[in-house]
Amino acid sequence: MADTMQFDLVSPERRLASFEVSAVQIPGADGDMTAMPSHAPVITTLRPGVLMAEGPKGTEEYVVTGGFAEMGITGLSVLAERAVPKGDMTQDILDSMMDEAQAAYSATKEANGPVDAAAKLLADMVAMGTAIGLSPKQPSL
Amino acid sequence: MPNLKDLKNRIESVKSTRKITKAMQMVAAAKLRRAQDAAEASRPYTERFNAVMAGLAASVGGSDSAPKLLSGTGKDDVHLLVVMTAERGLCGGFNSNIAKLARTHANTLAANGKTVKILTVGKKGRDQLKRDWASAFVGHVDLSEIKRVGYADAQGIAKDVLARFDAEEFDVATIFYSQFENVVSQIPTATQIIPASFDKAESDGATTLYDYEPDEEAILADLLPRGVATQIFSALLENGASEQGARMSAMDNATRNAGDMIDKLTIEYNRSRQAVITNELIEIISGAEAL
Numbered sequence: 001m002a003d004t005m006q007f008d009l010v011s012p013e014r015r016l017a018s019f020e021v022s023a024v025q026i027p028g029a030d031g032d033m034t035a036m037p038s039h040a041p042v043i044t045t046l047r048p049g050v051l052m053a054e055g056p057k058g059t060e061e062y063v064v065t066g067g068f069a070e071m072g073i074t075g076l077s078v079l080a081e082r083a084v085p086k087g088d089m090t091q092d093i094l095d096s097m098m099d100e101a102q103a104a105y106s107a108t109k110e111a112n113g114p115v116d117a118a119a120k121l122l123a124d125m126v127a128m129g130t131a132i133g134l135s136p137k138q139p140s141l
Numbered sequence: 142m143p144n145l146k147d148l149k150n151r152i153e154s155v156k157s158t159r160k161i162t163k164a165m166q167m168v169a170a171a172k173l174r175r176a177q178d179a180a181e182a183s184r185p186y187t188e189r190f191n192a193v194m195a196g197l198a199a200s201v202g203g204s205d206s207a208p209k210l211l212s213g214t215g216k217d218d219v220h221l222l223v224v225m226t227a228e229r230g231l232c233g234g235f236n237s238n239i240a241k242l243a244r245t246h247a248n249t250l251a252a253n254g255k256t257v258k259i260l261t262v263g264k265k266g267r268d269q270l271k272r273d274w275a276s277a278f279v280g281h282v283d284l285s286e287i288k289r290v291g292y293a294d295a296q297g298i299a300k301d302v303l304a305r306f307d308a309e310e311f312d313v314a315t316i317f318y319s320q321f322e323n324v325v326s327q328i329p330t331a332t333q334i335i336p337a338s339f340d341k342a343e344s345d346g347a348t349t350l351y352d353y354e355p356d357e358e359a360i361l362a363d364l365l366p367r368g369v370a371t372q373i374f375s376a377l378l379e380n381g382a383s384e385q386g387a388r389m390s391a392m393d394n395a396t397r398n399a400g401d402m403i404d405k406l407t408i409e410y411n412r413s414r415q416a417v418i419t420n421e422l423i424e425i426i427s428g429a430e431a432l
Contacts, residue, residue: 010189012292012374014182029363030354043193044354045363068364070193070351077189081292081367 005037006075007053009062011083017053017060024076025052026069027128035071042071046080048097048124050131061086063132065097065125086132094125094134101125102139145417148410152403159399165231166392173324173385179289180321180378187375194368195339201357208358210303210365213336214312219256221279221311222247223302223334225318225376226266227384228285233391235319235327235384240269242329243317247274258311262298262377266317279305290381295374302373303366306335318376319383325390327383334372337365 004020025034027049035042048065066081084093105118122139129136201207224243226236243266247257259274261267262282270278282298284290302314314335319327353360 008185008189010186012183012186012295012371013179015185028354033354040352041350042352042354043197043360045360067367068193068360070189079186079189079193 003037007055008075008077009051009053009064009080009083010077011067011080016062016083016085017055019053019055021053021055021076023054024078026076026078027051027064028069035069035076039071039076041073044069044071046078048101048121048128050086050128051078051080051083063089063128089132089134091134094129094136098122098125098129098137098139102137105139145410145413148406148413152406152410155399155402155406159396159403162392162395162399166389166396169232169385169389169392173382173389175289176378176382176385177321180375180382183375183378187371190364190368190371191339194337194364196351197357197361197364198337198339201361208362208365210306210335210369211337211361214309216312217255219258219311219313220250221258221260221302221305221314221335223260223262223298223314223316223373224266224270225316225380226261226263226269227380228264228283230265231391232384232388233394235387236263236265236269238327238329239317239319240266242331244270244273246315246317246331247277260302260305263380279310290374290377292370292374295377296370298373299366299370302335303369311335316373316376318380319387321379321382321386324386327387332372332376334369337368 004022007017007019007021007024008015009017023034023036025032026044027047029045029047032049033044045068046064046066049063051062051064053060053062062080062083062085064078064080064083067079067083069076069078082097101118101122105115105122108115108118126136126139198211201211222243224239226239230236243259247259250257257274257277258279259270259277260280260282261270261278263284267278267281280301282301284294287294305311306314313333315331315333317329317331320330322328
């Protein structure tokens with residue numbers, strides 16, 4: 001059994017990471033999951049959260065929002081809408097992400113649409129913010 | 142015959158024009174490299190995305206519950222044309238070619254009794270389509286303040302388009318942009334984005350049987366709007382590279398033409414100068430002979 005697999009993390013604007021990993025923890029929409037080499041092929045959407053990849057240089061952490069992960073035979077590709085290395089994550093970036101989510105929530109609420117998805121997105125953002133040691137604004141629901 | 146002073150001024154003015162076009166060419170060349178890099182960097186995402194979507198679409202596409210973004214509204218009466226051009230001119234036929242393609246497309250649709258709506262991105266395309274299709278304009282996206290197109294800009298446009306789709310303002314959406322081939326050739330292209338169509342030939346992953354989490358339909362519903370944004374984003378990047386490429390070759394031509402013109406004017410200037418000298422000599426000699 002292979003010990004490592006190819007891991008790619010790409011956002012629309014650039015390729016953030018591409019290396020061999022032994023395991024990757026993915027914040028899946030239905031819950032966290034860890035993908036290891038020879039995992040069964042699976043496609044899952046992402047929720048805002050922290051992605052941890054165990055690469056040759058230790059564990060690399062990235063903050064991702066939205067997108068999906070594709071676990072194939074050859075390796076794992078994560079296509080994130082926005083991805084920031086955890087070290088580069090600042091309060092400003094978190095705030096702008098939160099504002100966006102809040103705006104989406106308010107817009108849905110005003111239109112009397114189903115707010116569950118938007119509310120979950122907001123809650124996920126708050127959880128993510130706390131997890132990386134920043135202080136997320138409290139959402140107004 | 143124009144006098145010497147006029148010729149001299151003319152040469153000076155063409156020279157300074159040449160300086161400007163030369164500078165513009167060099168700026169375009171530098172920007173082109175950056176635009177190409179950006180287009181290159183977005184390619185892995187787009188490719189993977191399309192491969193996954195093709196697989197998904199193939200497995201869900203046939204069912205009745207397929208999202209409208211994939212299966213369409215069942216009609217094709219109202220067409221939305223998203224015409225993406227540059228904010229600035231002086232780039233050869235770049236803007237005109239896109240506008241021309243869009244205009245032909247719109248005319249064909251109108252001739253077939255369809256309703257045409259136009260959303261313009263970039264000022265130049267709007268100006269060119271204004272004459273024939275001003276009544277069909279439904280909106281305009283201004284990118285003149287944006288130095289470097291980001292994914293957020295594409296998302297903004299996508300959001301606008303999707304909101305219109307949800308409001309049932311149109312049935313089919315097509316984007317118009319220029320595919321960057323190389324510096325001298327940019328191909329104006331029309332791509333249908335709604336209902337979405339994915340190139341199935343490219344999807345080598347379609348043979349793999351994936352587990353989906355959550356189920357296929359939920360993923361598809363989540364990803365299709367992103368697909369629109371992704372397609373618009375890659376079109377914007379292609380457009381950016383094409384614009385700079387077109388400007389570079391247009392300015393290269395202009396610089397060369399200015400050079401030719403300077404040569405011609407210089408020859409004319411020298412001829413006139415010699416003619417004046419010859420005239421003066423004749424006057425002096427005939428004056429001396431008369432004595």
